[in-house]
Amino acid sequence: MLDPSFAIYFWGFLLLYGTVMYFISPSANTLSAFFTGTDNAGKPATEWALMCSIFISWIFAKSVTNAANLGAAYGVVGGLAYATYWLSIPMAGGVIYWLRTRHGATGLVPLLMSKYGRFAAISFTLAILIRLYNEVWSNTAVVGAYYGNPGQYTFIGAALLFTAVTLIYSLKGGLRSSIFTDVIQAVLFVGILTVVLFVILPTHGVGKLLSAGEFKLASGVDLLLVALLQVLSYPFHDPVLTDRGFITREKTMLRAMIAAGVLGFICIFAFSLVGVHARLEGLPSGDNMPGAVALAFGAVPYLLMTVVMIMAAGSTLDSTFSSVAKSIGQELPLMAGRAPGPRAITIGMWTMLAFALLGNLPMIAGTDILKATTVSGTMVMGLAPIFLLAPLVKYSPWSFHLAFWPGVILGMLLAAGAIPASWAIGSGKYALLLGTNLYGLLICFAGFLLPLAWQRPSAPAHAART
Numbered sequence: 257m258l259d260p261s262f263a264i265y266f267w268g269f270l271l272l273y274g275t276v277m278y279f280i281s282p283s284a285n286t287l288s289a290f291f292t293g294t295d296n297a298g299k300p301a302t303e304w305a306l307m308c309s310i311f312i313s314w315i316f317a318k319s320v321t322n323a324a325n326l327g328a329a330y331g332v333v334g335g336l337a338y339a340t341y342w343l344s345i346p347m348a349g350g351v352i353y354w355l356r357t358r359h360g361a362t363g364l365v366p367l368l369m370s371k372y373g374r375f376a377a378i379s380f381t382l383a384i385l386i387r388l389y390n391e392v393w394s395n396t397a398v399v400g401a402y403y404g405n406p407g408q409y410t411f412i413g414a415a416l417l418f419t420a421v422t423l424i425y426s427l428k429g430g431l432r433s434s435i436f437t438d439v440i441q442a443v444l445f446v447g448i449l450t451v452v453l454f455v456i457l458p459t460h461g462v463g464k465l466l467s468a469g470e471f472k473l474a475s476g477v478d479l480l481l482v483a484l485l486q487v488l489s490y491p492f493h494d495p496v497l498t499d500r501g502f503i504t505r506e507k508t509m510l511r512a513m514i515a516a517g518v519l520g521f522i523c524i525f526a527f528s529l530v531g532v533h534a535r536l537e538g539l540p541s542g543d544n545m546p547g548a549v550a551l552a553f554g555a556v557p558y559l560l561m562t563v564v565m566i567m568a569a570g571s572t573l574d575s576t577f578s579s580v581a582k583s584i585g586q587e588l589p590l591m592a593g594r595a596p597g598p599r600a601i602t603i604g605m606w607t608m609l610a611f612a613l614l615g616n617l618p619m620i621a622g623t624d625i626l627k628a629t630t631v632s633g634t635m636v637m638g639l640a641p642i643f644l645l646a647p648l649v650k651y652s653p654w655s656f657h658l659a660f661w662p663g664v665i666l667g668m669l670l671a672a673g674a675i676p677a678s679w680a681i682g683s684g685k686y687a688l689l690l691g692t693n694l695y696g697l698l699i700c701f702a703g704f705l706l707p708l709a710w711q712r713p714s715a716p717a718h719a720a721r722t
Contacts, residue, residue, distance in 0.1 A: 266403060266562055270414065273566055274421020280440070281425040281433040290430030290601050291582045292503045301435050303508045306500060309438035310345060310516035311523075312445055312571040313496050318394040320527045320568055321401075324545040327531025330476030331469020335528025337476050340483035341490065342520035348491035349513025351643055352501035359647060363502050364492065365587045371649045372642070372656035377591050379660060380493075381583060383636055387493050388583070391576040392419070392615025395569040400619065401544045402562040415619055422570050423612045426577040427605050431499070434574045441571040448564050449523065455557050456549060457529055460536050468532045474684035482686055485693045486633040489640035489663075495579040496572065577608040634689065635667025637696050641704035648708060658703030666696040 284290035286298070293301050301309070319338070326334030355361035368377040396415040397406070404410030425433055457465065471477055491497055501509055531545045539548055550561035581604030586596045638659040649655055669675050670692050679691035 265559060267414075269559070269563060270417060270421070270566065273570065274417075274424065277421070277437055277570070278425040278428065280437070281429050282436050284429040284432045284601075287586070287596065287600060289432045290604065291578075291586050293431040293435045293500075294503070295432065300504045303504070303512050305435055305439050306504055306508065307512040307515045307519075308442040309435045309571075309575075310497065310500055310513060311519050312438050312442035312568070313434075313500075313575040314342065314345060314516070314520050314572075315445065315523060315568045316391070316395055316572045318398050318569075319524060320564070321398050321544060321546055323524045323528040324531035324534070324549070325541075326476070326479070327528035328534045328539070328541055328545045329531070330479075331532055331535060332466055332525075332528070333469040333471055333476035333480065335525045335532065337480035337483050338528065339521045339525040340480060341487065342517050342524055343484075343487045344491035344494075345497065345517030345520060346514045347487055348497055348501060349510045349517070351492075352498065352513075353506050353510045355643075355646065356502070356506050361502075363587075364498055364643075365590060367646065368642075368656070369591065371646055371651060373651075373653040374591055376653055376656040376660070379657075380639075381587065381591070383660075383664075384493050384495050385580065385583060387636075388495065388576050388580045389611065389615050390618075391496070391572060392611055393617070393619035395572050395576075396616055397619040398544075398565055399562075399569050402547055402558075402565060412620055416616060418566065418569065419573070419612050419616060422573045423577060423608060426574045426608060430581060430601070430604065431503075431575075431578040434571075434578045437574060438571050441567045445564060445567040445571075446523070448560055448567070449527065452550070452557065452560050452564060453526060453529070455560075456533055460533060464536065465529050465532050468535060473682035474687075476684070478682050478684040478686040478690045482633075482690050482693050485690075485697055486637070488644065488697070489637045490633045492639040492643050493636040495583060496575040499579055499582060577611065580611050581605065581608050583607075634670055634693055634696070635664050637666070637693060638663030638700040638703075640697060641701045645704060652707050654707035655704045658706060659700040662699050662703055663696055666692055666699075 282295070285296045286294075288294045288298055289296050319341075323335055323338045326338050328334075330337070352361070355367060359367075361367045365377050365381065368380055396419050399418045400406075400411040400413075400415030403414035404412075425437065429436070469475065501513070503509075504512070527546070530549050534545050534549050537549075537552070539545070539552065546561055546565070547558070550558040581601075584607040585600040585602075585604030589596045589600070638661070641659045642656055666675070670689065675688055675692050677688070679695060680687035681691040681694065
């Protein structure tokens with residue numbers, strides 16, 4: 257353990273982080289600034305700012321921790337498996353570009369209402385609210401782990417303090433504040449991550465690190481295949497990503513998402529090598545391999561790793577708050593058939609506060625952060641045909657529901673341990689997860705296509721009556 261006298265630097269940085277972010281964050285005085293990230297004059301974010309924002313918002317604290325944990329468990333195969341999720345970003349960019357330029361989409365919720373009806377939009381919104389709820393506890397728990405063990409007052413106190421300082425500057429500027437601070441967090445994250453890797457990785461050399469692990473189904477390849485399947489649906493239930501797909505020009509957005517996806521893949525894979533190092537060193541497996549590795553090198557590397565995690569978690573949490581504010585303050589009125597009122601920002605701010613309070617309950621209770629990715633990714637597998645095949649649809653609510661709800665049910669059955677063992681593919685840890693995602697995806701695509709056999713030629717106008 258660290259010398260207790262050194263702890264003041266950890267708590268001091270957490271307070272310094274919150275103070276600096278609050279004072280440098282711009283305020284949002286208009287609906288477009290608070291919900292779509294423009295400045296108060298209506299000018300959208302630049303391509304550089306958008307790329308940084310997408311990149312760092314998807315470098316979740318739980319993600320870099322999961323990447324290192326999987327690197328420790330499976331070598332480079334585990335790192336590749338988790339990094340594959342970052343292909344979701346260019347996937348989302350390509351689909352959104354297509355929907356915007358060829359089909360006039362202005363957002364995912366309006367698109368769902370026009371093609372699948374109001375109840376489809378409501379169902380989708382509930383799914384993304386669950387996703388956003390999971391983002392709160394799964395990121396604050398990672399920060400808390402650098403201050404104590406789960407359940408300890410230092411663990412819970414650090415997680416709650418981190419939540420509070422992030423909430424304060426998020427209330428000030430909404431999405432505008434989030435994008436602005438994301439640029440700073442992205443630059444600092446990459447710089448400090450480079451230092452951390454420079455300290456840790458030369459111990460074994462690149463060649464030895466990259467040769468660790470086996471490309472076998474039971475040695476992490478099953479999770480790699482799960483990630484490839486979930487890339488088809490996973491990005492569409494993350495408003496932190498998709499909200500940014502509609503706030504700039506189409507080509508600007510597409511370039512930013514491709515660059516962010518490539519950079520994210522590289523960074524996540526590079527960070528997984530921290531876990532590979534732990535594997536080669538024979539360190540005992542655990543839920544926080546980055547912390548264990550950094551602690552083995554001493555107090556300063558451990559402090560640097562803490563800074564990396566706070567930057568990663570902060571960028572995700574402020575984006576989560578801005579997304580949930582938009583969902584309730586702006587999109588909920590649209591689903592009710594009316595334009596957002598003058599109190600939309602106030603409603604969004606109260607929603608942020610509610611999620612900050614309630615979203616930490618699982619962190620206090622304690623749960624596995626990897627489940628926030630794999631289980632939720634399984635539950636939304638039905639979104640793949642809903643968005644990938646949307647251009648085939650004139651107006652077909654049944655296509656949405658016969659694709660969406662089977663995925664939700666299979667995800668719930670998987671979480672409850674009720675999927676039959678015969679669905680497993682291979683014998684590895686993720687064999688049942690792989691089988692559920694493969695067979696489930698086929699079921700969801702079949703359910704989506706079935707109603708199109710008798711689709712009527714009428715259309716979007718019917719959405720208002722559904």
